[in-house]
Amino acid sequence: MIPEPVMTYLNEAARQARAKIPEPDSSLFLCGILDSFTLVDFITLIETVCGIRVNDRDLRPENFDTLSKIDSFITKAKQQ
């Protein structure tokens, strides 16, 4: 499950982009909620909130493209 502060960030980004939070498997980039620049702060937020460190090999935009991928990334990272 995606932690509340992360969802709050996405909801605010969606409001600013005048978009709706998409289905779990739809792209957050394509609907304008995340972009190249907001992704930097978004990943830092995930690290802070979840107490994880995204290592270089996982630092790929496609790992954060959809709600499903974010959820599974966080779950996996917490288990490691």
Place this chain on the structure above:
Amino acid sequence: MSAYITASGAALPRRCVSNQQLAYQLGVTPEWIESNSGIKERRWVDPDQSASDLAASAVSQTIAHSNLRPEQVDYLIGSTISPDYQVPGIAPLVQSKAPGLRDVPAVDLRVGCTAILYSLQIASALISAGTAQSVVCFGAEAQSKALVLDRDNAEISMLFGDGAGALMMTAQPAPARTSGRPNIRIDDVMIRTDGNFATDLCVRAPGTANGPRWMDRGQFESGLFQPSMNGKSVILHAVRKLAMSAQEVTDRNSVRMDQIGLVIPHQANGVLLNLLAKRLEIPAERIVMNLDRYGNTSSASAFIALWQAAIDGRFEPGMRILIMAFGAGFSWGAALGTVVA
């Protein structure tokens, strides 16, 4: 033995291309270009100009700004990703075009945007080893000649400009600091590479990884000679790795970030540089930025930014300087310097 940046120079093409001129061809608006890059205009070469023409001019200007004559230069280090030819490199061409240089070693570094860091590290080592007393380093690009101006390539074609910058490294500081003479002692250079991201910022052809031929019609028609970029990946890694580099190089020299008087970054993208400034908690006025006028000039950009800071009189004795770059490879790092009187 210490090594010093004792002179700088630059050469920029006369032709100025504004966002207004470019936007229509790229299928975007001028405002979109500026809000996504911080760039308002860039300089592009004329059809009969090459990267080595610009480089020779920047190198000659640098030598003129120094207290040395061209025949006193011991070594030439050049970098470009838009060379005149595949072989030979750009450095031998500049050795012949810049008046007065002897038949000194002239070597190319194919490292793209981090050229200034490799140049500083290698030149410092040459000087420390006693191999050379004076090394001229340059970065030069005529990369507008490789850009494709259509909507599919807008994200990358809006960024790049042409130009050249150069610096002189010597074993001793210059006798007097004047315009064009920064007089910076290089205290430390830190460079890292992660080749796992090589294809995220890439020009594939000509090359031997593309099939049976170095370059053929199929590769040409599929655009492999054009630069390609995974913009999201580049920005994500650039901001994080530049911030980490700055932290590491200052930490290991017991310098605090608030003691850095001036940051001279590779001029990648204005939005990226603002994100970096925020992350490092460095006020924007301490960051040298000229990409609004010149765009991203890849290998040349940090050299040109250094020259800009010198002619603007921004160096003050005792000031700590941070030079930072990120580029293809991925390769990234930071250099720490001190302005001497």
